[in-house]
Amino acid sequence: MKTSDFDFDLPPELIAQFPTQERSQSRLLHLDGASGALADGQFSDLPQFLKPGDLLVFNDTRVIKARLFGVKDSGGKLEVLIERVLDEHQALAHIRASHAPKPGSGLLLAGKIAATVEERQGELQRLRFAGETPLLELLEQYGSLPLPPYITHAPEALDETRYQTVYARQPGAVAAPTAGLHFDPAMLATLEKIGVRTAYVTLHVGAGTFQPVRVEEIAEHHMHSEWYTVPQRTVDSIRLARAEGGRVMAVGTTSLRALESAAAGGELEAGSGETNIFIFPGYRFKVVERLLTNFHLPKSTLLMLVSAFGGMENIRRAYRHAVENRYRFFSYGDAMLIERQQ
Numbered sequence: 001m002k003t004s005d006f007d008f009d010l011p012p013e014l015i016a017q018f019p020t021q022e023r024s025q026s027r028l029l030h031l032d033g034a035s036g037a038l039a040d041g042q043f044s045d046l047p048q049f050l051k052p053g054d055l056l057v058f059n060d061t062r063v064i065k066a067r068l069f070g071v072k073d074s075g076g077k078l079e080v081l082i083e084r085v086l087d088e089h090q091a092l093a094h095i096r097a098s099h100a101p102k103p104g105s106g107l108l109l110a111g112k113i114a115a116t117v118e119e120r121q122g123e124l125q126r127l128r129f130a131g132e133t134p135l136l137e138l139l140e141q142y143g144s145l146p147l148p149p150y151i152t153h154a155p156e157a158l159d160e161t162r163y164q165t166v167y168a169r170q171p172g173a174v175a176a177p178t179a180g181l182h183f184d185p186a187m188l189a190t191l192e193k194i195g196v197r198t199a200y201v202t203l204h205v206g207a208g209t210f211q212p213v214r215v216e217e218i219a220e221h222h223m224h225s226e227w228y229t230v231p232q233r234t235v236d237s238i239r240l241a242r243a244e245g246g247r248v249m250a251v252g253t254t255s256l257r258a259l260e261s262a263a264a265g266g267e268l269e270a271g272s273g274e275t276n277i278f279i280f281p282g283y284r285f286k287v288v289e290r291l292l293t294n295f296h297l298p299k300s301t302l303l304m305l306v307s308a309f310g311g312m313e314n315i316r317r318a319y320r321h322a323v324e325n326r327y328r329f330f331s332y333g334d335a336m337l338i339e340r341q342q
Contacts, residue, residue: 001281003213003221006307007298008319015150016332019162023184027327027334031318033310033341038321043182043335046292052195053246055237057288059177059254060200062168064136065143070109072101080109081146083124083206084227085172088134092124094207101125110142136171146174148210148331150297163331172204172227178294178331179252197246199237201258203228203275212299218280223301229272230262238268238287249290253302256309259287280304281312291338295322295329311341 020026028046030039050056066082078097085091095101095117107115107127114130129135145155145163155163165180166188191198208224215221238248238259250256261275262268263286278301291309296302307315318336327334 001218003216003218003299005312006213006218006300006303008316008323010298010323010329014323014326014329014333016328016330016334017151017153019158019181019332023162023166023182024187026182029318029322029327029334029336031310031314031336031338033314033339036311036314036317038318040325044187046187046337047190047194047196049337050191050194050196050249051246053197053241053244054249055197055199055241055246056191056249056251056292057199057201057234057238057255057259058165058167058180058183058251059203059205059258060165060167060169061173061177061202061204061254062171063145063164063173063176064171065139066146066174067144068109068113068139068142070107070111070113072097073106073108078107080107080115080127081174081207082135082139082143083174084204085135086126088136089129090118091127091129091135092121093127094123095125112142113138146207148175150210150330151332167200170202170204172202174207175205175209176331177203177205177252177254179255179292179335181332182335183251197237197241199234201228201230201234201255201262203254203258205254209302210297210300212297213301213304218304221278221301223276223278225274225276226257227272228258228261228275230258230268230270232270235262235268235270247289248287249292250288251292253291253293253296253305256288256291256305260285263287278304279308281308283308285309285340289340291340293336293338294331294333295319295327295336297330306336306338309340310338314341 081094118126
């Protein structure tokens with residue numbers, strides 16, 4: 001299977017640069033994976049697709065202010081993007097500089113934060129931060145929100161709230177689980193009122209989510225690794241929903257990847273760990289019947305995932321339809337509800 005099979009033409013003006021005025025004002029494209037039927041609607045229509053006993057699984061990760069600007073001890077400028085917080089004083093990070101700093105080099109970030117380059121780990125550098133203040137506190141005070149590379153404006157006050165789900169509570173992501181951005185408290189209250197249940201997983205989304213696949217044979221692609229946890233109460237909620245005839249919907253590809261990672265042994269089990277699960281057509285899904293997601297980048301692993309879930313031809317047709325009908329794409333864009341192709 002070729003990476004070029006997952007390419008498509010997207011007019012640049014369809015890349016959403018700002019969120020809608022209200023979270024639930026986005027559009028919703030419904031795809032029935034079994035029949036291939038498409039239907040246009042609004043995200044506010046979502047309750048019509050759900051019934052009592054259905055279960056929505058959300059990713060409760062919280063985006064951290066992961067971008068820092070500073071200088072090397074040699075005086076050269078650099079940009080640091082924290083990929084993963086390891087503990088209160090260490091992190092793995094991407095560093096952009098004219099010359100990459102060597103292990104042992106000192107950095108001064110935001111004019112306030114001293115750090116040392118400890119070692120290189122693949123494409124990342126392990127940094128140690130000086131002082132007693134926990135790293136997450138330093139980032140909240142001095143860092144900036146790491147908006148996706150296709151959003152061209154600098155982070156604004158609006159982004160501080162809207163590039164974050166209303167239920168975010170576990171800090172650690174450098175990108176938002178964007179399908180969840182459409183939910184506001186009113187929508188969550190409506191779903192609860194009609195008997196729809198909710199559960200949570202955590203997957204700290206890394207910057208690799210924006211990277212295209214750079215090999216032509218997708219089987220040769222090495223997936224980036226992310227940390228996830230699936231609590232026992234979520235496993236219990238999924239089992240209860242199935243026992244009572246409810247359907248399980250993953251809110252976002254990150255929730256789906258966490259659940260499928262936890263079911264890699266055949267049965268869904270609670271636990272935490274690293275996942276580099278790469279889902280592309282031919283994959284057999286074990287947990288989820290429905291997927292709520294945004295529209296994804298050409299040649300991306302996430303486009304391959306939704307093609308596996310909804311069917312390659314169905315997704316190609318759905319994306320053509322979305323372009324022709326001027327849907328808004330990517331993080332601040334519109335939503336798609338996919339019924340799994342059996």
